[in-house]
Amino acid sequence: MAKVTLTIDGRKVEAERGMTVLEAARLAGINIPTLCYLENLNAIGACRVCVVEVKGAKTLQASCVLPVADGMEVWTNSPAVRASRRTTVELLLSDHPTECTTCIRNGTCELQALAEALGIRRVRFQGEKHGGVPDQSSPSIVRDNAKCVLCRRCVAVCEKVQSVKAIGPQERGFATAIAPPFDLPLADSVCVNCGQCTLVCPTGALHERDDTELVWAALADPRKHVVVQTAPATRVTVGEMFGMPPGSVVTGKMVAALRRLGFDRVFDTDFTADLTIVEEGYELVHRLQEGGVLPMITSCSPGWIKFIETFFPDMLPNLSTCKSPQQMFGALAKTYYARKVGIDPADIFVVSIMPCTAKKFEARRPEMTASGYPDIDAVLTTRELGRMLKEAGVAFDALPEEPYDEPLGVSTGAGAIFGATGGVMEAALRTAYEVVTGKTLPSLDFESVRGMEGIKEATVDLDGTQIRVAVAHTLGNARRVLEAVRADPGRYHFIEIMACPGGCIGGGGQPIPTTDEIRRKRIEAIYRVDRDMPIRKSHENPVIKVLYQEFLGEPNSHKAHELLHTHYQPRYQYATL
């Protein structure tokens, strides 16, 4: 790469040709404030917060879209730059509800942080405000255009990362709104509820639906036996809500914290992740041996499920019929567990702690009531759990580490890695290998399916049978894999898809900020959890064995199918038309 030398704030800075001034400045340790900019995804010069003064230029330039040039002289902190930034942010604030103290993003809002950083103490402008009523149609995501600053980061992630394009800029000028087409409510749009938009939204314009009140009410109801399950990815992220560094493993503290909130039993989604592996592993072996539909594709990620229903309905037979671990847990809590403890399932209230906004949608699906009761009664994201714990005054850092309750809290390392891209595949391979070959795996670590690469491929030797597998994370990569399968149906035997970048550790319900660097740290933590578990293969989970003996019979039995499997329906992209 050719190098150029430019001067930023009087310092000589070397940069690669093709870089922007913003990138060159950051490399040199000079932090230019931004608002609409999102690394690798959104550099559109829209918000004008990142303006800089360039010698010889008539006007201030947006540094996020300004390429470096040899000999360029840039000032990032001149009086003209500061005055312009201040005016820009004041104008944004003049059309923003200043309800910071009651906003869901209080403390994590980038507009708030920017106003603070620029020392804005009053807004000189008064004018028309957008106002309007938030769109609360979706079970997962609330869209509040009154707080939108039109940065288009949500549009970029929805289009470029997820290839969903549920929302875009509509109308023009002051009337511009980021919305689904045709004034559709979000619930009737093609939105798959992944919540990646809520991670990149700088303000409270897009956020998770808050279901904490439902859970507080259940906890306060003496007739309810309230049980909670924690998704694999939450044990490596909830600490971030309390200022712990990304990658902190807080499994035991989270269990203790949930007990402090008053849950009657603290169980683990990792347990039903193990169960999913056994059910899905046998389903895969059955399909391979009996000529079933291949490739088989995993079905744990509810954003992915709505995506395939909407955009690739012809490929629904490729989906594993297994419910997700969340739903399997609920189905068992209200049958097997209810019977075991002698509690009427009508009195059992099942809460999930999930890294995911789409899990809220999944829990409400009409398919998910096989026991005669809804599998799941309330879903909280990692962020909502963090807020509940703060409200309850739980001193998270100081908590002791406590173990999960039995029986539904017993799990293996294979269940834990469900939280990262490649983890379901790796867990499945550990079980499928031993089930098919009857041998013990020489090494449990399938490195080729780990990591942040968008689409990973591997061939696994199951005692002479070559199984071709693929792992994709983000729905854009899922789309690429499905198109490859359409072109060449024999290309793979088994595919894992997770809707969110990095898998569930990067889910739409995770702490803010969630960046690629933070995702990597969380993934490392997940594999540390796996490494430190005494048992690392799902089929060796002792409680899973007991569950089959006492209740389910055998994998893929009639009862297992009734409670733990389901089918999905094609969706029209625009049901209202």
Added chain:
Amino acid sequence: MGKASLEVAQQHATGPAGPGGAGTPAQDMARVREIISRLRDRPAPLLPILQAIQKEMGWISEEAMVEVAEALGIHPSQVYGVTTFYTLFATRPKGKHVIRVCASAPCHVPGAGAVLEALKKALGVEVGETTPDGKFTLELTSCIGVCGVAPAIMIDDRVYGNLKPADIGAILARY
């Protein structure tokens, strides 16, 4: 009456509002598909297709936008975004005649506001609405380029300038 109001014939992209929904829904969609197949191989075909649908159908329905999106391999949210960006595209059927009142500063200063009020009163509708008889739709527009005869309005592709509120009755009577 003061200075005579100025009338200028002027061509613009959309022409007069056409007979929206003139056929059955199936016939309308057949026309949309015919327009798409005629123009889809042009470079950057989205705007020409939307212009043709607007011109021939008088408005662009949601069904038409979905059809265009599918034909061009883009998403309806993008087609809807473009359609709603340009004020000369209509996403609802309009009246037989569309009145556009210039809302830019050079018309605002010499009294476009009073002209607009006179139009609202004469038609009995607010901006964005269509008269119950389906004859007129009242809209605002940004500058139409005849600032020399401000305040000005357009009715379909005809421009009227140097207007006073008292002129409105006689102008509407022509339609």
